[in-house]
Amino acid sequence: MADLTAETGVPVPTIKYYLREGLLPPGRALGRNQAEYSRAHVRRLKLVRALVEYGGLSIAVIRDLVRHLDDPDVRGGDLLGAAQLTVTAQHEPPAGPKDRAEEIVDDLLARHGWHDLDRHPSRHTLIGLVRSLSELGREDMLDVLDDYAVAAERVAEADLRVVGELLDRERALEIVVLGTQLGDTIITSLRRLAQAHVAQRLHGPSPSGPPGTGQAGH
Amino acid sequence: MADLTAETGVPVPTIKYYLREGLLPPGRALGRNQAEYSRAHVRRLKLVRALVEYGGLSIAVIRDLVRHLDDPDVRGGDLLGAAQLTVTAQHEPPAGPKDRAEEIVDDLLARHGWHDLDRHPSRHTLIGLVRSLSELGREDMLDVLDDYAVAAERVAEADLRVVGELLDRERALEIVVLGTQLGDTIITSLRRLAQAHVAQRLHGPSPSGPPGTGQAGH
Structure with a gap:
């Protein structure tokens, strides 16, 4: 040891x-x-x-992930889905008649040609997020959704390219697990950096500490 | 009440x-x-x-965020940075001589024209992530970084567009806080959906439960 x-x-x-x-x-x-x-x-x-x-995962979630790595019953085609879902927030599907938030999300998915995702838990998460923003009177923030979807598809294509090139099962599983979870953090880190970059480009560096330098943090 | x-x-x-x-x-x-x-x-x-x-924030972090909303000393130009940094993982800057992970990240930022971000905590997070992937022998996963960076810049431009249109300070702060935090979840949800979409396009739906339907989850 x-x-x-x-x-x-x-x-x-x-x-x-x-x-x-x-x-x-x-x-x-x-x-x-x-x-x-x-x-x-x-x-x-x-x-x-x-x-x-x-x-940023709990021990219980990591235990689940590691089980996928060791489970011989998890087949190749289901690996991405299974590992993905382990690290995906599980929100309940919306109940009752279709509301405006649900319509906004389904229209978005249809516009980008993403079909057959009705039962995906991330669709439910997205509907909840859209509903929250609407309730807060922040429908203006929904203007970003199409840009986000284009960006997400670019990310997903890169993700699948890396997984697709692999023949070794253990390595493929590891990549899905690492890529799903660490990939989220890579993307949010790059988003912060890109925001700082775009803000500097638009407004110039702030003398009291631009977003890029962490002066405003604590 | x-x-x-x-x-x-x-x-x-x-x-x-x-x-x-x-x-x-x-x-x-x-x-x-x-x-x-x-x-x-x-x-x-x-x-x-x-x-x-x-x-998915702790009460302590939400308290910090709410303080930014109520703090008259936080000026417009620093709002994005301040709120961003509150919800940004604070990793230490790398110590010692520049290693390969640091080089990979700095080359990436330079390739995309993102300058003056040396002290941004998200750069340190990114270096740590790249180092972890290298130590795990998963340098092949770094092939996604340029696609991720392009996607992140598209996201950031949409983000800044929404913030930039606002004159009302309280609303602008709220948008930064909501947009930074909820935006991360929107992006990771869309990434999951896009992965399911791209996987279906490449491999067709799996009879035992395609990634899109949550059959493989638990």
């Missing part, structure tokens, strides 16, 4: 915690207080660490 | 909790057990509710 720590920088008590929580499979027992850990352990430990550090 | 509940659907105990936590300003006292709440309270309550429900 000291070797695992040396190689990954993860402290021993944390490794023990991950073992107890089932995020890391047990090592091969060598004696009462000794176990042997393989390259697969080093790899899994780095994966878990990345998901904790940058994915 | 019963009226606030009737208008917003937020239960009385939750409203009391928000008052105690400083997310909602106190009403005007009318007697020992009565207070009057204004339209501003209804509005703020809906805002807090939306941030809790869809922003």
Whole structure:
């Protein structure tokens, strides 16, 4: 276990915690207080660490993700969907007659040619978000939706290109899990940077601390 | 307070909790057990509710955001930056000599003409993410970065367009706060939907449950 720590920088008590929580499979027992850990352990430990550090995921969600990695019943074609859904907020489908928020979302999906997504939980999330913005009197913010959809399709095409090139199942699963979760953080980080860039271009740097420098933060 | 509940659907105990936590300003006292709440309270309550429900933010972070809304010292030009940074993960700047991950990120920013972002916390987050992917042997996933950056700039331009059209300070602040936080969730929801759409286009719907229908989830 000291070797695992040396190689990954993860402290021993944390490794023990991950073992107890089932995020890391047990090592091969060598004696009462000794176990042997393989390259697969080093790899899994780095994966878990990345998901904790940058994915902002709970231990329970990471346990689910790791199960997909180890589950032989999860087939290739369902991998993207299964891993995606694990890290996707599960909002209930809208009840009752179709309201304006639902119409706005379905019109958006239709305009971009995205079909057969009626039961996707992210559609429900999106409807809830649109409804919240409407209730707050912020329908003006919905003007961004078409640009966001174009951007999202560009992102998704890049995502599928990376997954599609892979033949190795374990690696493909890992990429889906990492790509879905860390990819969200990469995208939101790039959005912040792009906002700072566009703001500077439009307004010039602010003397008291432009958005790009973190002066206004705390 | 019963009226606030009737208008917003937020239960009385939750409203009391928000008052105690400083997310909602106190009403005007009318007697020992009565207070009057204004339209501003209804509005703020809906805002807090939306941030809790869809922003996935802690109470402490929402308190910070609400403070920006109420702080007269936060000037127009710094609003985007300040609100952005409140909801931006604060990772430390990289220490020591420039490593490969830092180079990859700085080359990316330079390629897209995004300058003067050396001290932006999202740059540090991005470097950490790139380093994690490299350590996991997943440098192949970095192929998406240019597409992501183009998509992020399109998103940011739409964001700034909405903020730029506003003259009302309170509304502008609200849009930045809502747009930054809820916008992230809108983008990740659209990314999931677009992935399902692109996967269907490439592989056709899977009989056991395509990514679009949530069959593979749990």
